[in-house]
Amino acid sequence: MYIKLTGGAMLALAFAGAPQALAKGPANTANEAATARHYASLVAGEPKTAELTLFFTQMPKGGDLHHHYSGSVYAEQYVDFLDKQGYCLNKQTYRIETKKEVIDAERAKPAEQRNCLSTAEVHADDFTYRELLQRWSNKDFNNHGAMQPPPDRLFFQTFGFFGPVSNANFREGLQELKKRAIEENVGYIETMFKMSPFVVNKDFDLLAWQNANDDKAFDAQMGAWLAVLEQDEAFGKSTEDFVTKIHESAEGIDDERFTMRYQTYVLRLLNPSQVFSSMVSGFKAAKMSDKIVGVNIVGQESTMVSMRDYSLHMKMFRFLKARYPDVKVAMHAGELALGDVPPEGLKFHIDQALVIAGADRIGHGIDLAHESNAPAIMAKMRKDDIPVEINLTSNSFINGIEGANHPVTLYRKYGVPYVISTDDAGVTRHTLSNEYVLFASRYKPGYAEMKKASYNSIRYAFLPVAEKQRLTRQLDARFAAFEARIAGLVKTQAGVK
Incomplete structure (x- = not known):
């Protein structure tokens, strides 16, 4: 049975009660039906991945909601940033040298004796350039049998390599x-753009670990330090400067074709005082700016610190969500596979992100099948309309989760909403179109479901209703044009036959 899809129908729940309903014109059902039939022919039997790539590259994709700025810029562009920052690349360690005295000493040497290279010198040294790309991304990881680090280690280590240039040149990026x-x-x-400012308080750290299992005491501790931070002029200034930097970087990005918004994030690898103060500045920044639409928490979830402090972090989010109820929270939760941590570590991360932290979206959520409350998790996400952000390439590379082993099969079966996203497309060297290709070729959903996934990325964006309506109207027009092109292509093919 063919079911006609419109953007208005997909967003009806999201816009229920909105003061201005989205006006819809008559849809071109013939073109949509022809597109659906064409798509079905591409996934029937052995998926035609080349044709699916062409199809999804042309198909409008509303948005990308799980997107790390620093991991989405390709290594090739980061090499270009070396000269902009006045840095050089150590060709023995493949790390960026930032110390001026070392850089000056290297540049004083004859070119053939230099160990620290400029952008042009990296480009001219083919061996160094190729090796750099393999260390700063997953390039060629699956194409040869040389000794390589484990994929999760390679992935997370890349950020240390290009870090000095990823935290500048924001406009170009x-x-x-x-x-x-x-x-x-x-x-x-x-995009998860920048980590919000933080301060260190060793007394807070020690007390937080002592209060880890005493919610009342920990809430009192957070309340006491929040009162201090709110009176700290330097801390307030750092938050204001942070917001200003994001606004300056965002100049010239939005236009009639494209819109970008920004999440601030905290790093779960830091000590409790750093995470909490960063979270405070992140929530404050989101309250101050309409460009900053949410707060996230990032960092490898399987590390010792991440696992030890996971529940503390969820309680921090709960504490601040109560004080900033309008600030949206997206949460990396359950980015774990069997073997990443002891089995008991797989039992509660998604659950706590939802029930304690009050997450509005779940990022990854791949340990679902191992969670103690998996049925209740899916029921809550379905009932409360909380989507999971699906990142197929990332989950396959970092955690080895793909195909029937990926819990997207469970989320779909039990009616949990989802969006398709990229995660760190520069590190894992792919595109959003490729994520749609993987999804379609692996799970063979109908065209209606793929189209809905595109609209979902607007429906579940952390945007005001009016902005969602505007982007949905644009998406409606783009789909009408796309489906007309596909219908024309189908007619041409039929004529040739």
């Missing part, structure tokens, strides 16, 4: 991401 998005028909990105 954002413009490149915008250009790439437009070229593959993506209209919106919600």
Whole structure:
């Protein structure tokens, strides 16, 4: 049975009660039906991945909601940033040298004696350039049998390599991401852009670990320090400067074709005082700026610190969500596979992100089948309309989770909403279009479901209703044009036959 889909129908729940309903014109059902039949022919039997790539590259994809800025810029662009920062690349360690005295000493040497290379010198040294790309991303990881680090280690180590240049040149980086998005028909990105400022308080750290199992005492501890932070002029200034930096970086990004919004994030690898103060500044920043639409928590979930302090972090989110109820929270939760941690570590992360932290979206959620309350988790996400952000390439590379072993099969079976996203497309060297290809070729959903996934990325964006309506109207128009092209292609093919 063919079911007609419109953007208005997909977003009806999201816009229920909105003061201005989204006006819809008559849809071109013939073109949509022809597109659905064409798509079905591409996934029937052995999926035609080349044709699916062409199809999804052209298909409008509303947005990318799980998107890390620093991991989405390709290593090639980071090499270009070396000269912009006045840095050089140590060709023995493949790390960026930032010390001026070392850089000056290297540049004083004859070119053939230098160990620290400029952008042009990296480009001219083919061996160094190729090796750099393999260390700063997963390039060639699956294409040869040389000794390699485990994929999760390689992935997370890349950020240490390009870190010195990823935290600058934001305008150039954002413009490149915008250009790439437009070229593959993506209209919106919600990127995890910068870590919000933090301060260190060793007394808070010690007390937090002591109060880990005493919610009342920990809430009192957080309340006491929050009162101090709110009176700290330097801390307040750092938050204001943080917001200003994001606004400056965002200049010239939004236009009639493309929109970008920004999440701030905290790093779960730090000590409790750093995480909490960073979370405070993140919530404050989101309250101050309409460009900053949410707060997230990032960092490898399987490390000792991440596992030890996971529940503490969830309680911090609960504490601040109560004080900033309008600030949205997306949560990396359950980015774990069997063997990453002892089995008991797989039992509660998604559950606590939802029940304690009050997450509005769940990122990854791949340990679902191991969670103690898996049925209740799915029931809550379905009932409360909380989507999971699906990142197929990332989950396959980092955690080895793919195909029938990926819990997207469970989320779909039990009616949990989902969006398709990229995670760190620069590190894992793919595109949002490719994520749609993987999803379609592995799970063979109908065209209606793939189209809904595109609209979901607007429906579940952390945007005001009016902005969602605007982006949905754009998506409606893009789909009408796309389906007309596909219908024309089908007619042409029929004529040739």
